[in-house]
Amino acid sequence: MQTAIPLSLLQRPEIAEADAILRSCVHCGFCTATCPTYQLLGSELDSPRGRIYLIKEMLEGKQSGEKTRLHLDRCLTCRSCETTCPSGVQYGRLIDIGRNEIEQRAPRPLWSRLIRQAMLTVMPYTPRMRIALLLGKLSRPLLPASLRRKLPLARAALPRPSALHQRRMLVLEGCVQPLTAPTTNAAAARVLDKLGISLLSAAEAGCCGAMHKHLSAAESARDMMRRNIDAWWPYIDDGIEAIVMTASGCGVMVKDYGHALQGDPAYATKAACISALTRDLSEILRNENISQFAGSGKGRRVACQSSCTLQHGQKLGGVVEKILQQCGYTLTPVADSHLCCGAAGTYTLLQPVLSQQLLQNKLVALQQGEPDVIATSNIGCQLHLESASKLPVRHWIELLDTN
Numbered sequence: 282m283q284t285a286i287p288l289s290l291l292q293r294p295e296i297a298e299a300d301a302i303l304r305s306c307v308h309c310g311f312c313t314a315t316c317p318t319y320q321l322l323g324s325e326l327d328s329p330r331g332r333i334y335l336i337k338e339m340l341e342g343k344q345s346g347e348k349t350r351l352h353l354d355r356c357l358t359c360r361s362c363e364t365t366c367p368s369g370v371q372y373g374r375l376i377d378i379g380r381n382e383i384e385q386r387a388p389r390p391l392w393s394r395l396i397r398q399a400m401l402t403v404m405p406y407t408p409r410m411r412i413a414l415l416l417g418k419l420s421r422p423l424l425p426a427s428l429r430r431k432l433p434l435a436r437a438a439l440p441r442p443s444a445l446h447q448r449r450m451l452v453l454e455g456c457v458q459p460l461t462a463p464t465t466n467a468a469a470a471r472v473l474d475k476l477g478i479s480l481l482s483a484a485e486a487g488c489c490g491a492m493h494k495h496l497s498a499a500e501s502a503r504d505m506m507r508r509n510i511d512a513w514w515p516y517i518d519d520g521i522e523a524i525v526m527t528a529s530g531c532g533v534m535v536k537d538y539g540h541a542l543q544g545d546p547a548y549a550t551k552a553a554c555i556s557a558l559t560r561d562l563s564e565i566l567r568n569e570n571i572s573q574f575a576g577s578g579k580g581r582r583v584a585c586q587s588s589c590t591l592q593h594g595q596k597l598g599g600v601v602e603k604i605l606q607q608c609g610y611t612l613t614p615v616a617d618s619h620l621c622c623g624a625a626g627t628y629t630l631l632q633p634v635l636s637q638q639l640l641q642n643k644l645v646a647l648q649q650g651e652p653d654v655i656a657t658s659n660i661g662c663q664l665h666l667e668s669a670s671k672l673p674v675r676h677w678i679e680l681l682d683t684n
């Protein structure tokens with residue numbers, strides 16, 4: 282695609298990057314076939330190709346108003362279009378740059394800014410989120426049904442092992458997951474312990490920064506990255522093997538630290554090292570001998586929800602499915618498994634109508650093979666799916682932690 286972005290703008294590294302991405306798009310439209318918002322709304326401007334065109338027009342100075350912001354806001358950042366694109370267009374990078382740009386050029390109304398700021402002030406901080414959840418539970422009878430369903434179920438985690446093995450890995454506890462699904466990291470620690478690996482965590486680490494990044498608070502996101510790097514660095518000096526992510530949404534973010542901090546002389550090298558050491562839990566398990574878990578499934582039927590951040594963001598589609606099969610589970614068919622469930626970070630709160638439509642479609646697809654349980658790899662998807670599912674929704678590692 283030809284572009285005509287003013288030279289003065291191209292001096293900025295992120296705009297030069299956007300220009301290169303725009304030029305790699307040949308406008309073929311293959312990506313529209315796998316875009317969830319295009320499938321729901323049928324509008325070119327709600328397709329990847331349409332959004333790419335809107336970003337190009339904005340950077341060329343033709344238009345950058347509410348219309349552009351509306352269609353960029355409706356994008357789930359699921360990156361299904363990236364998986365489909367035959368030209369390798371890095372849409373995920375482009376939409377981040379486009380969103381940061383539109384925030385400057387077309388400021389949101391006050392109420393919208395206040396809602397987004399409230400989310401950023403509470404959700405990525407575990408102690409604040411704990412209070413918010415407590416208030417939500419206390420006022421449960423007064424809440425509308427739509428909000429009541431979003432309150433997470435109570436889950437008690439089994440104890441983590443105390444033995445310290447020679448093989449050690451770090452795990453990110455995250456911000457929301459310790460409160461809503463402490464079972465996940467406990468199960469990961471117990472399973473890895475059986476493989477002779479200790480899972481450690483750094484108390485000072487916290488939110489990966491994804492929420493700030495998605496809400497175009499780029500500098501705050503980088504501050505969170507720097508804090509995590511500082512928290513993890515002593516463990517890296519001490520020879521840990523890997524940094525394990527049990528939420529694929531965090532994993533895709535931490536794997537991008539190297540790119541996000543490449544312009545920061547104090548952190549660029551460390552950030553690249555952190556990204557290179559980061560693995561999704563499924564990447565660890567697929568390289569270990571997991572034969573001791575072969576009888577875990579006993580033929581139980583499981584529908585696997587392949588989170589977008591795992592299959593499109595990290596290109597690890599099919600890995601969890603294979604592990605579950607090796608562990609004796611029977612996978613049930615799931616139609617349109619490339620489509621997003623509608624969770625997508627804060628999308629469920631900011632785009633409730635589209636999010637609920639995607640959720641209902643996803644649940645129909647997951648339940649069609651009559652599974653006993655739904656497995657996922659991301660806390661956001663887990664909470665979103667179980668807000669409307671009649672079946673239990675578990676992180677897949679819990680299915681291996683059976684005794």
Ligand code: SF4
Pocket residue numbers: 305306307308309310311312313329330333362365366367368369370
């Ligand atoms: S993003 Fe890829 S698939 Fe979509 S129009 Fe551009 S080149 Fe074609």
Ligand code: SF4
Pocket residue numbers: 315316317318319327328329332355356357358359360361362363372
């Ligand atoms: S990231 Fe997802 S929702 Fe956004 S344009 Fe691509 S396929 Fe569509």
